[in-house]
Amino acid sequence: MDQETQKLELASRLSEKGQRDFKIITRALNGDQSAYTTLLDMYRDSIYFLVLKMVITNEFAEDLTIEIFGKAFSNLHQYQPTYAFSTWLYRIATNNCIDFIRKQRISTTSIDNAFEDADGDKYYMQLREKGLNPEEKAIKKQKVKYLRAVVKKLKPHYRQLIELRYFKELSYDEIAKEMELPLGTVKAQLFRAREFLSKMLIHDTDKI
Secondary structure, eight states: OOHHHHHHHHHTTSOHHHHHHHHHHHHHHTTOHHHHHHHHHHHHHHHHHHHHHHHOOHHHHHHHHHHHHHHHHHTGGGOOTTSOHHHHHHHHHHHHHHHHHHHHTOOOOOTTSEEEOTTSOEEEOOOOOOOOOHHHHHHHHHHHHHHHHHHTTSOHHHHHHHIIIIISOOOHHHHHHHHTOOHHHHHHHHHHHHHHHHHHHHTTGGGO
16 A cells, blocks of 8 residues: 555544545645645634643734744645644644743743643643754754745835844834834734735745
8 A cells, every 4th residue: 555545544534624634735735825725724713722822922822823834834744644634733833832932931831731722622732852953953044044035025014024023023012113103003014914924935835
């Protein structure tokens, strides 16, 4: 049995929802860019609220949600239908949040607490070892370089918002002062800028 046949066999054992997701993933891996958008639309809210439970702060949750989908889409070829796509995605989300919490040392709930997804399944934080090996550091550096190149393709206004938020790491309040805009406007426009950036990254998932 070849790999593709094995995947189809495994997928046939999934729930109806799981089989639906597998078909969309197959489309995405075959070059259908709209399939990535479909997955994003289907799971963006549930991932956002899962992340919000873990990092508490709305500002962090919005940023992390975009990062999680970027990581998931760039590794979509690694997904195996031995379990539902939502399970795989939520694991990426929880691991991403754990890394973020460690770096930021922000207030969070106990790592012994379970987090429930939209399907009622529970997930626990699984702590991973700190630090990157030389190869991982090189890959991260390459990805950051690529991300900066993509950001430059945004319209000047949105590019400035992304650069202030992610490269200079300014808070929303600091960005509002820097650009002389109301705080609500900054949040709305930055969210829009992230959506534009996310769509651009979807077209180059192998480089993320």
